[in-house]
Amino acid sequence: MAELLPLTEELSCSICLEPFKEPVTTPCGHNFCRSCLDETWAVQGPPFRCPQCRTSYQVRPQLHKNTVLCSVVERLAIVEQARAPGDGWTPPVRAAAPSTVAQVACDHCLKEPAVKTCFVCTASFCQEHLRPHLDSPAFRDHPLQPPVRDLQRRKCPQHNRLRDFFCPEHGECICHVCVIEHKTCSPMSLSQASADLENKLRYKLTIMYSQINGASKALEDVQARQQGVQEATNRKIEQLRQEYLEIKALIDASEASSTRKIKEEEKRVHSKLDTIHQVLLKKKSEIQALKEKIEDGLKEGDEFEFLEKASKLQGIVTKPVYVPKVELDHELIHCVYQGTLDLKNELKRATRQLQERKPKEAPGPGNP
Structure with a gap:
C-alpha cells in the first residue's frame, strides 16, 4: 500500500480530502469533485475563486467531467479493494459459531443434550434418539447439522418451513417455498449470503x-x-x-x-x-x-x-x-x-x- 500512497494523494480532492468522485477541471487546470466545487461556489458566490490557486472568475465557468482522471481513480479503487487492508489495521474476525451441544435439549426425551439437529424433522436429538436417522434408510436423505437453538424462530411464519435461503434484494431470510415468490430476485444459501455480506x-x-x-x-x-x-x-x-x-x-x-x-x-x-x-x-x-x-x-x-x-x-x-x-x-x-x-x-x-x-x-x- 505504501507505493500507492503518493498516487492516492494526487487523486484526492483538496476540498473533501477523499478520492475524486466525478472529477471536473477548472479553467486554471485544477481538479475537484463536482459536488464539492458546486457546494463551495454556491456558498461563496461571485466572484468564483479556485479553492486551490485562488484564481477569480466573475462568471461561473462551465465545468466538464475529467474522464481520464475518473478512469484512473476507478482503477486505483479496484486495486485498493483487491489488496488486504494494511497500515497497521487488522479487520475484525468473525467469531466461530459457539458450541451448543450442552445448551440444546433433545426434543424427544427433553432430558439429554442434543448432538444433532435434523432440518427435515425440524427437531434435535440426543445420541440415543438419533439412531433411527443413522440406521434407517428412510432417514438417509435427512441432512444432520450441529445442534441449533430456537428452530421455531428460524421457521418461515407464512409457510412453516425452515428459512434456509437469503434474499439480498429484500434483505431477509426465506424458506424454499418463498423462493417461488422471490423468482425475480437472486436468493442464495445462508452460507453464501453470509460470506458475501x-x-x-x-x-x-x-x-x-x-x-x-x-x-x-x-x-x-x-x-x-x-x-x-x-x-x-x-x-x-x-x-x-x-x-x-x-x-x-x-x-x-x-x-x-x-x-x-x-x-x-x-x-x-x-x-x-x-x-x-x-x-x-x-x-x-x-x-x-x-x-x-x-x-x-x-x-x-x-x-x-x-x-x-x-x-x-x-x-x-x-x-x-x-x-x-x-x-x-x-x-x-x-x-x-x-x-x-x-x-x-x-x-x-x-x-x-x-x-x-x-x-x-x-x-x-x-x-x-
Whole structure:
C-alpha cells in the first residue's frame, strides 16, 4: 500500500480530502469533485475563486467531467479493494459459531443434550434418539447439522418451513417455498449470503476507516486555521494600536470603532469555523458509532443473527467529509487599516496647517 500512497494523494480532492468522485477541471487546470466545487461556489458566490490557486472568475465557468482522471481513480479503487487492508489495521474476525451441544435439549426425551439437529424433522436429538436417522434408510436423505437453538424462530411464519435461503434484494431470510415468490430476485444459501455480506461489510469498514482519517485531518486543519485567523487578527490589531498611539488623544472613538470591526470579522469567521468543527465532530462520532456496530456484527458467529444485523448495517450510507472554505474579509481589514493611515495623515496635515496659521492669527501688541 505504501507505493500507492503518493498516487492516492494526487487523486484526492483538496476540498473533501477523499478520492475524486466525478472529477471536473477548472479553467486554471485544477481538479475537484463536482459536488464539492458546486457546494463551495454556491456558498461563496461571485466572484468564483479556485479553492486551490485562488484564481477569480466573475462568471461561473462551465465545468466538464475529467474522464481520464475518473478512469484512473476507478482503477486505483479496484486495486485498493483487491489488496488486504494494511497500515497497521487488522479487520475484525468473525467469531466461530459457539458450541451448543450442552445448551440444546433433545426434543424427544427433553432430558439429554442434543448432538444433532435434523432440518427435515425440524427437531434435535440426543445420541440415543438419533439412531433411527443413522440406521434407517428412510432417514438417509435427512441432512444432520450441529445442534441449533430456537428452530421455531428460524421457521418461515407464512409457510412453516425452515428459512434456509437469503434474499439480498429484500434483505431477509426465506424458506424454499418463498423462493417461488422471490423468482425475480437472486436468493442464495445462508452460507453464501453470509460470506458475501461479510466481504461487503469488510470493504465498507475500510472505506469508513479512510473517512474517519479524513475527518481527523479535516478537524486538525480547521483547528490550525482557527489559530491562524486569531494570529492574523492579533497582528493587525497590534499594527492599529501602534498607529493609534500617535493620535489616541484625538481619536479614541475612531480607534475603538476600527478595532470593533476587525473583532467582529474575527468573530464571524471563528463562529463559522466553530460550527464546521462541531459538524465534523458529530459526523466523525456517527461514523465511529456505525463502525463499532459493524465490528460487533462481524463478531457474531451465528449466521442467522449475523445476516439480520448485517443486512441492516449494509443499507446505512455514510458520506465523505466536506469542509467549506471560510476566510477573513481581507479587503474589509485593509480598508479599515488604510482608513486609519489616511486619518492620521489628515490629522497631521491639519495640525501642521493649524500650527502654521497660529503666528498669522495671533494678535499683535498694537492690536486690540
